[in-house]
Amino acid sequence: MRKAALLDQRSPLWGYLFTAPSLLGFLAFFGLPVLGSLYLSFTRYDILTAPVWIGLANYKTVFSDPHFWRAGRNVLFWALGTIPAGVLIGVSVAYLLNYPIRGKQLFQVLYYLPVISMTIAVLVLWKWIYDPNFGLLNTLLGKVGLGPFDWLRSGTTALLGVMVVSLWKSASQYMVIFLAGLQSIPKDYYEAAQLDGANGWQQFWRITIPLLTPTIFFVVVLNLIATFQVFDEIYVMTRGGPFRSTETFVYHIWLNAFKVFKLGYASAQAWILFVLVAACTLLSFHLQRRWVHYE
């Protein structure tokens, strides 16, 4: 009798049964590691011997580590360089693609190719394009008498070169999201504006852009967070070089943890990064009230 009641239709046990698999997973691979990471950040740990408690020493070291600051500068430069450009390109292309023109499906497919493409394959492809002797970029520039440049091995262009690749892929992704944002703006707003005699330019600035600000905000915040976590691009294209000038936060953390086996120190850096990301996100949400319009 009791057993039947336990698996009764309305038994609360079902709820626990349904959530148990994910809860176990979260505890094992998120909860436990977060605590572990916090603990390790106060220790000296090389994975082979047991961690040694050293208090705040790791955190003190981080702030005097020039490579960490350099990574911070690179991430800032990356964010300022790619996010506004990506938003500008993404909005422009999405705006054009939103016109009811013939063959726009074909254009959509073409513009979606970068975001569908496989990241590592694309990075390898761009490394070939940047090749100083035989790459496409120098070949084209050579035709107008410029170059050759050693894009990825020169301190002035390496980071910029990697950022262009990242922009190539992310602009495509922004565009997908902006196109959905544009399509969700009700058509009658434009009809009303036309009745009132607003021209296309006025409609764009007074209707399209304000109603797109929530989407722009969403894209900016998500990509800000993503910028803090850049790794693949740097690993494949420059390995942080030349002379460690293109390291990013996560690349720096990876280097400390898995190349020189300072896992405690790297954990402290990961936590500082966590706090930075959280602060940035909160600040963005605070600032949004000033410029984001919701319907």
Add this chain to the structure above:
Amino acid sequence: MIVGAAPRRETAGARLRALARRARPQHLLIYILLSLGALPMVYPLIHMVFTSLMTQAEALAMPPNLIPRDPQWSNYVKTFVQIKFGRFFFNTAFVTAMVVFGQLVTCTLAGYAFARLRFKGRELLFAVYIGVLMIPFHVTLIPNFVLMKYLGWIDSHTALIVPSMFSAIGIFLMRQAFRQLPQALIDAATIDGCNPLQCFWHIALPLVKPFLAALAINVALWKWNDFLWPLLILKTPDKYVLSIGLQFFQDQYGLMDWPTMMAATTIAQLPMLLAFVFAQKSFMAALTHAGLKL
């Protein structure tokens, strides 16, 4: 932006066509702008395919060739012989499929519980899941690696699959999906004697197929591209996934044999591109949610 004046009404086909005829010079401008913009987006990929069909001498000619004279299909054969590309391909497909399946199971179950079931502690549990959402991967990276070491999962596909089978964002997506269903449907099934698992399986799940597709596509794209985690975990070349295999091969031979390298990168693109072509609508919907993945 100069072209902002075109009418945006999409109703009444005839009127639209009349408008289109009147607005033709404007449309021409749009075509030109879109084509110019598409060139840098697409040409790198065309260049990849062209290079993949060149001989090594052609790729490294001075000045370099841009279009292959005589397509070298043998480069594609070489990727399978020289780089064990088939093996990497199979490994990636296996890992991706397992993770997609795992996430579909865990996310739909939990999403359904949060949307449709009543149980004590539900709100608290949901708050815990929101907390999980805010943890960036790099914070859990090091301890998870240590955990894999203790579990003896280093250099195994298990380490690529099991920790990836759980996703807070996937649960949120599925919770949204199940909340949209009318309660009457589930009540009716309950009165007919269905228990929650039967309601979930027979009634609710078939009705949220577009969301399942969106989740599956996003997870597949993420796992297909995943790099840092497999880079830490995998040691034996036989176990490599595509991303690691490509990187490894590039380190080894990249600068010498670009055509074979480009053949490999071309093949690595194909599964997602083909899936995109055949399921364009689902992909667009999924990519619009994709921002949430981060």
